[in-house]
Amino acid sequence: MINSMSRLIIYGDIHGCYDEFISLRNQINPQKVDIEVCVGDIITKGKNSVKTLNFIIKNNIKSIRGNHEDKIIRYFNHQKSNKKNPIVLDNDEQNIIDNLTEKHIQFLENLPLFLRFENITIVHGGLQNHMNLDNLSKKDKQKILRLRYLDGNYEFLAYGKEDEKSIFWADLYDGNQGFIVYGHQWFQxxxxxxxxxxxxxxCVYGNQLSAIVFPNIKEYPNYKIYSLKALF
Known part of the structure; x- marks a missing residue:
């Protein structure tokens, strides 16, 4: 329930950095009326993925799906068939999967690709101007999880294919799907x-964990930034 007293609190990619997440959250001090949302990639890479997931589920913190959650979900979906699973896991991902309960899996499977609060839209990767979030093709659903750079023809570039002529999607985005808050590509x-x-x-690379707090959703350009240095 959104009321005029609700703050919208959006956390950047946590990637299992549990201690930093808890410290940052304490700094923000969420109240019961506030809405808390993670921008995806809650898990993998950091040392406390499952612990972070437990806390988010227990505290009813919302999240959208990041490409790392998506990989885990797709792995489970492939496991249901008799064919060889095409998704290769690293040790960290295997360890996470070994420690997930049915409750965790259900939570991950139900993560939406985006969330909207008035004119604020939260996606993990990004959007191209032709995309309509309410009518996404299967291809576009994968793109909004992974979008970073576009080529000279404004076409999606796969990770690692970008060069100095590539354009970051947000620098071209025209606002037609709302004011976007996103993660995925990390910046200093x-x-x-x-x-x-x-x-x-x-944060997981030793920089910082950040969150954006909108004190009033209806006045969306107003926000406050909270950041906390990585603790390792």
Whole structure:
């Protein structure tokens, strides 16, 4: 329930950095009326993925699906068939899967690709101007989880294919699907574009964990940034 007293609190990619997440959250001090949302990639890479997941489920914190949650979900879906699973897991991902309960799996499977609060839209990767979130093709659903750079023809570039001529999607986005808050691509500091905010600041790589707090959803351009240095 959104009321005029609710703050919208959005956390950048946590990636299992549980201690930083708890410290940052304590700094923000969420109240019962506030809405808390994770921008995806709650798990993998950091040392406390399952612990982080437990806390988020227990505290009714919302999240959208990141590409790392998506990989785990797709792995489970492939496991249901008799064929060889095409998804290769690293040790960290295997360890996470070995420790997931039915409750965890259900939570991950139910993560939406985006969430909207008034004019604020939360996606994990990004959007191209032709995309309509309410009518996404299967291809576009994968793209919004992974979008970073576009080529000279404004076409999606796979990870690692970008060069100095590539354009970051948010620098072209025209605001037609709302003011976007996203993660996925990490920056040293919050990336501010006209109609978008990138809030993954690479905590798992030793930089910082960031969150954006909108004190009033109806006045969406007003926000406060909270950041906490990685504790390792």
């Amino acid at each position: 500091e919050i990336k501010k574009s006209k109609f978008a905010l990138g809030i993954d600041t690479g």
